Amino acid sequence: MVDMNRSDLVDSSERIQFLEGKLSYKRLKTDLVLFVSTFFILSFVSFVFTDLYYMQEKMYCVYSIIFAYIVLVFLIYISVMRYLKHIINDRDKLERIIDSINPDVLLLLGRDRKIKACTGTVKNMFGYSVQEVLGQDSGILYGDRRLTQKPGEIYESIKNQGFHVGAAQGKRKNGKSVPLEIITGELKGQSGVVLLLRDITQRVLIEKELTEARAKEVKVAGSIQQSLLISDPPKTLTNVNVAAMTIPSQEADGDFYDFILYNSDVFDFIIGDVMGKGVSAALLAAGAKSQIQNSITSMITTAKDFHIPSPKEIMMSVHASIVQELINLESFLTMCYARFEDNLLTYVDCGHPPIMYYEDSTGDILQLKGDNMPIGFQLRETYVETKQIIKTGDVLVFYSDGITEAMNFDGEMFGEERLAEVVRNASKESAQSVLSVIHSQVTDFLGGKPAGDDLTCIVIKVIPKEIEEIKFSVNKDFTCELSNLGLIRQMFTDFITEHSDDCNLSSADINLLLIALNEAASNVIQHACHADNDMKLNLSLRLYEDRLVIEFAHLGDSFVTNKAKNVKDKSFHESGYGLYIIEESVDKVYYFRDDTGLNIMKMVKFFNI
Helix, strand or coil, X not given: CCCCCCCHHHHHHHHHHHHHHHHHHHHHHHHHHHHHHHHHHHHHHHHHHHHHHHHCCHHHHHHHHHHHHHHHHHHHHHHHHHHHHHHHHHHHHHHHHHHHHCCCEEEEEECCCEEEEECCCHHHHHCCCHHHHCCCEHHHCEEEECCCCCHHHHHHHHHHHCCEEEEEEEECCCCCEEEEEEEEEECCCCCEEEEEEEECHHHHHHXXXXXXXXXXXXXXXXXXXXXXXXXXXXXXXXXXXXEEEEECCCCCEEEEEEEEECCCCEEEEEEEEEEEEHHHHHHHHHHHHHHHHHHHHHHHHHCHHHCCCCHHHHHHHHHHHHHHHHHHCCCCEEEEEEEEECCEEEEEEEECCCEEEEECCCCEEEEECCCECXXXXXXXXXXXXXXXXXXXXXXXXXXXXXXXXXXXCCCCECHXXXXXXXXXXXXXXXXXXXXXXXXXXXXXXXXXXXXXXXXEEEEEEECCCCCCCCCEEEEEEEECCHHHHHHHHHHHHHHHHHCCCCCCCCHXXXXXXXXXXXXXXXHHHHHHCCCCCCCEEEEEEEECCCEEEEEEEECCCCCCHHHHHCCCCCCCCHHHHHHHHHHHHCCEEEEEECCCCCEEEEEXXXXXX
């Protein structure tokens, strides 16, 4: 189909007038020829009549006159028929010219909305012949307009731009509907308007397919984001509590965060954002997160005595691994890598929004910001660490720009000042409460408007260390042999029996714990220590006022964190089902490496007091 610009509508109407003028000129020439011929014939007849009257008999004169008039009528008939045929041919040519310009339907409407003229393409589009629509109300072809309902606005648009574009649902003769684009223009010299009706069925189908493809892409990106980019906050920390959220926008993007737990007092935290949206950004973010984990694992395993690399060393390694690919893809990554250790925050900021730090002792809100460029901006970069002492009661807020750049219907952004005020007002609450207030305030500010970016935020609050008294405890080393499983079960049974008055556990609870203990020991011996009888497995049982803690420590392979999230997946290997049993038998399970390099598996069962 030949496309037409909106401004071509006026040219089309002028072309119609030119062709009609040409037709009128041909009609005028035909009339002149007819009149001149008639004049000469009449003159000839008069001459013959006069001559015969005086020179011949009267009867011959009558016959001559009759013959002359017969000839005259015949000539007039021929002239009229040729004239009508000429008109029909010109009309056909005009319709063919218009149809060749564009297969869309052109209508000429009077002020009463009646169709005064129509192109032959109405047959192809609607099934009506031209004769069937002439004189009919234009509503026979289309219903009410959807984009503009008020006629006044249509004429105002025509006056200002020379045309108006709208849409309507067309009505075919067979009752089926067809989506239409309607271009309305004023026809010069005519009392009415000219309409161009365009069938946009194909366009609607393409738009629908694109919408469905986009929705599928967003769904895939959302799945990637939830399964690969977002990690659960650690729950075993003794001096801080952590809360995190990600509220996906309509379009998934490259926000991600991760937690790396070394022991109950030391952990790393990463928050990042890849430029762009959709599946591509989510995949880049997943790749960046994976590279961070790989770099840390590689640096720890190759270091002596399991030395934990500094945030600066980790970022240098990550940068070297992915910067060239980001440059090749014309993308970049903002990120903040932070470590919490003994009330000391060490962080490397790579172009990410500043950390919002509430200092409880002064009530001040500080912005902690580094000077490093985002990863992917330049090939060579030297990363600098920044340190900040944090104290009990202090609150740290990490966020993506989706929070501060959230925009309401008035075009106003939420901004850092509002976020700082929210944090200050909620600072005495828990980390989860602070996060909930931030979420509520941003949502209220948007006022129902969809967020343009993901709302990603993590709150960390420093709390006093709780020094709890252990009522009873026992620990013992075993060699990593499956034959020791019976001894491990016996140690647990003896401990529970000895302190039965202090363990508020039912027999069913004890049986489940025994199953979990056996599965945990079996998994560690087989999969972490590979049944190496030269390796030691330490079992510790600790009884507190409100819970029982069962802890295994070993120097075998580290537990892979993502296995814990997929233990219910039946496709997981045989140890996966054991992990599922463990998680269903106790209240909490933790996996981490302590500061001595030991891998820890901790199971907690609370008493039903």
